[in-house]
Amino acid sequence: MDYTLNTRVSEISGIGTHRAAGLAKLGIAVLEDALRHYPRSYEDRRRFINIRDASDGERAAIRGTVLDNPKWSFIRKGMDLVRFNVADDTGTLAVTYFNQQYQVSKFSRGEEYAFYGKVQREGQFISMANPETERVGMIVPVYALTAGITSNLIRGLVDKALAAAVTELAETLPDDVLTAHNLLGLLDSYRAIHFPDALEGDDDTELHRARRRLVFEEFFTLSLALAVKRRRGEAQSAYKITRTVNYEDFYSALPFSPTDAQKRVVEEAERDLISGKVMNRLLQGDVGSGKTLVAAALIWRVCAAGYQAAFMAPTEILAEQHHKTLTRLLAPYGIRIVLLRGSMNAKEKREVRKLIKSGEARLAIGTHALLTANTQFFKLALTIADEQHRFGVAQRIALASKSVERPGTLLMSATPIPRTLAMMMYGDLDVSVLDELPPGRQSVKTYPVTEAYRERVNNFITKTAASGSRVYIICPAIEDNPNFDARSVTTYSEQLRAALPPNIRIASLHGKMKPAEKDEIMSGFADGGIDVLVSTTVVEVGMDVPDATLIVIENAERFGLSQLHQLRGRVGRGARQSYCIPVLGGGGGQDAVERLKAFAATTDGFRIAEADLRMRGPGDFFGNRQHGLPELKISDLQGSMSMMKEAQSAAEHFGVERIEAYPALRQRIERLLRSAE
Ligand code: ADP
Numbered sequence: 001m002d003y004t005l006n007t008r009v010s011e012i013s014g015i016g017t018h019r020a021a022g023l024a025k026l027g028i029a030v031l032e033d034a035l036r037h038y039p040r041s042y043e044d045r046r047r048f049i050n051i052r053d054a055s056d057g058e059r060a061a062i063r064g065t066v067l068d069n070p071k072w073s074f075i076r077k078g079m080d081l082v083r084f085n086v087a088d089d090t091g092t093l094a095v096t097y098f099n100q101q102y103q104v105s106k107f108s109r110g111e112e113y114a115f116y117g118k119v120q121r122e123g124q125f126i127s128m129a130n131p132e133t134e135r136v137g138m139i140v141p142v143y144a145l146t147a148g149i150t151s152n153l154i155r156g157l158v159d160k161a162l163a164a165a166v167t168e169l170a171e172t173l174p175d176d177v178l179t180a181h182n183l184l185g186l187l188d189s190y191r192a193i194h195f196p197d198a199l200e201g202d203d204d205t206e207l208h209r210a211r212r213r214l215v216f217e218e219f220f221t222l223s224l225a226l227a228v229k230r231r232r233g234e235a236q237s238a239y240k241i242t243r244t245v246n247y248e249d250f251y252s253a254l255p256f257s258p259t260d261a262q263k264r265v266v267e268e269a270e271r272d273l274i275s276g277k278v279m280n281r282l283l284q285g286d287v288g289s290g291k292t293l294v295a296a297a298l299i300w301r302v303c304a305a306g307y308q309a310a311f312m313a314p315t316e317i318l319a320e321q322h323h324k325t326l327t328r329l330l331a332p333y334g335i336r337i338v339l340l341r342g343s344m345n346a347k348e349k350r351e352v353r354k355l356i357k358s359g360e361a362r363l364a365i366g367t368h369a370l371l372t373a374n375t376q377f378f379k380l381a382l383t384i385a386d387e388q389h390r391f392g393v394a395q396r397i398a399l400a401s402k403s404v405e406r407p408g409t410l411l412m413s414a415t416p417i418p419r420t421l422a423m424m425m426y427g428d429l430d431v432s433v434l435d436e437l438p439p440g441r442q443s444v445k446t447y448p449v450t451e452a453y454r455e456r457v458n459n460f461i462t463k464t465a466a467s468g469s470r471v472y473i474i475c476p477a478i479e480d481n482p483n484f485d486a487r488s489v490t491t492y493s494e495q496l497r498a499a500l501p502p503n504i505r506i507a508s509l510h511g512k513m514k515p516a517e518k519d520e521i522m523s524g525f526a527d528g529g530i531d532v533l534v535s536t537t538v539v540e541v542g543m544d545v546p547d548a549t550l551i552v553i554e555n556a557e558r559f560g561l562s563q564l565h566q567l568r569g570r571v572g573r574g575a576r577q578s579y580c581i582p583v584l585g586g587g588g589g590q591d592a593v594e595r596l597k598a599f600a601a602t603t604d605g606f607r608i609a610e611a612d613l614r615m616r617g618p619g620d621f622f623g624n625r626q627h628g629l630p631e632l633k634i635s636d637l638q639g640s641m642s643m644m645k646e647a648q649s650a651a652e653h654f655g656v657e658r659i660e661a662y663p664a665l666r667q668r669i670e671r672l673l674r675s676a677e
């Protein structure tokens with residue numbers, strides 16, 4: 001039977017429903033999908049070795065002549081064996097196949113064959129069990145797999161797909177783009193990425209060129225997809241909101257005056273709200289820049305116009321904290337606020353949802369549980385997602401489609417993202433930047449130390465607590481774990497209790513605790529009933545305890561620069577001088593020292609993000625957790641940053657208008673947009 005690129009893999013002979021299901025898990029539904037299932041690595045089977053030189057455990061290619069006719073023997077129920085000997089000029093190899101009776105007829109005495117497999121060697125006796133005889137003497141792709149699927153199966157699919165591709169495959173990139181950027185064609189790229197004829201990293205191998213082209217294409221289509229999405233978003237009409245409020249009324253009731261940056265950003269969002277188009281805005285502001293106030297002003301404004309707002313936080317702890325803050329700021333205006341807690345029982349949740357649906361509740365706060373289909377709003381005009389980098393794009397879109405008339409969305413993020421990267425992750429959004437910290441802040445002093453300073457660190461903790469300030473201590477693990485050599489919250493809080501004076505109140509916090517327990521501890525810490533909080537990174541984002549002035553980060557070498565920066569942002573939120581002490585545990589070496597030095601040297605989140613990017617590549621920012629576009633398969637390779645820039649400007653230059661003229665390109669873009677829904 002002739003297969004086409006659109007043939008469903010379930011229709012291919014030898015693939016039953018079980019395997020088809022496994023393939024579906026890998027994202028392979030039709031033959032063409034196999035082409036985009038790029039190899040994870042390669043196995044070099046080009047070099048044949050002499051039997052004599054084969055060493056135990058080695059995976060090797062061997063070529064030899066079959067000495068005797070293959071013998072089949074029954075061993076016990078469910079187990080039989082095919083066995084024969086192969087020789088080259090240097091020795092003899094015993095080949096065995098288990099439960100593969102058909103192998104008997106594949107080999108004839110006196111003929112030469114190539115074998116690839118794992119060598120077993122006991123003294124002079126050399127053997128190989130279940131060796132492969134196909135694709136020996138070449139470079140073979142190794143794929144990401146799932147139960148029931150072998151690399152060999154996928155290789156077979158790729159073969160068939162490549163055969164069909166010769167006549168069917170349409171080039172996705174326009175000719176002028178290919179030429180201008182010196183890119184390999186799509187078919188050649190597929191061939192070379194699956195079956196390269198050389199592996200060497202030098203720049204003109206086909207493999208290198210194939211990768212370059214495929215990475216370029218991913219970024220190019222993503223850029224265009226975001227541009228399309230942005231355009232479509234703009235076309236949508238929103239609620240009719242007219243300028244009826246004076247923000248000064250809100251500001252003048254605050255205990256402090258907003259910064260100019262806060263006012264400016266509120267104005268930018270206000271313009272969106274009254275524009276008649278749907279707001280789709282990202283608010284980037286470094287830790288402590290006062291994003292919550294911007295959110296509060298906009299919620300106040302939308303409620304004053306008779307609409308509802310929803311506010312999502314990435315964790316229960318944060319939702320709780322925002323509930324307190326926003327209640328303080330907004331309740332005086334008669335705005336009814338509800339908090340949908342994950343820990344509520346079904347009846348309580350129903351009650352809360354009723355208030356949201358009837359419109360009695362004007363502001364609903366929660367984690368992404370707010371998004372489930374069960375929550376219906378009355379007149380939702382504004383959704384705000386705090387610490388957006390913790391949400392995926394899919395959730396972001398779900399949030400936006402919560403009501404019939406699409407509400408405006410404001411995404412707030414403290415992860416400062418270099419511009420190029422932001423364009424790629426949020427190219428469908430308008431961006432506001434909160435580039436000013438509230439006045440009177442002293443920047444946090446950072447002193448990286450090693451274990452040798454333990455006693456001094458402990459003294460400093462004691463002194464800080466005694467002065468009435470609060471201390472965070474961050475550990476990478478919850479419990480001790482033999483496979484993970486790092487301090488744990490459970491053990492270390494015990495050790496601290498023994499090491500610090502008994503009047504210092506120490507509590508621990510981690511993500512596995514019950515919500516009620518976490519709440520209690522967090523409020524204790526905020527109110528001063530707890531002096532020292534030993535915690536995992538659950539406090540990484542958003543926590544706002546202005547009396548906390550010291551954060552000690554254990555095993556600091558385990559955290560990325562941006563994450564360290566987020567953690568450091570937990571202190572320095574009040575008027576008092578604050579300190580951050582990253583403690584370098586074992587491991588990490590000179591690299592870790594350099595990184596911590598760079599971290600200590602600046603408190604500017606953007607510069608830190610750029611340093612992080614330079615040191616670790618975009619994979620970390622671009623990991624699924626942060627961008628959420630599931631289709632990117634190859635681009636999170638190190639060093640693809642410059643390619644990303646190139647593809648991005650190419651897409652800008654190309655323009656969305658031209659997409660229509662390129663059906664294959666259009667198809668890929670549509671697919672990308674659908675996959676984000
Ligand atoms: P983030 O941007 O990290 O979410 P928050 O909104 O939590 O920052 O604000 C950090 C702290 O700064 C809070 O305690 C908040 O009350 C305070 N704050 C916000 N804006 C101002 C301002 N204009 N002047 C003084 N303090 C402010």
Ligand code: MG
Binds near residue numbers: 291292543
């Ligand atoms: Mg915040």
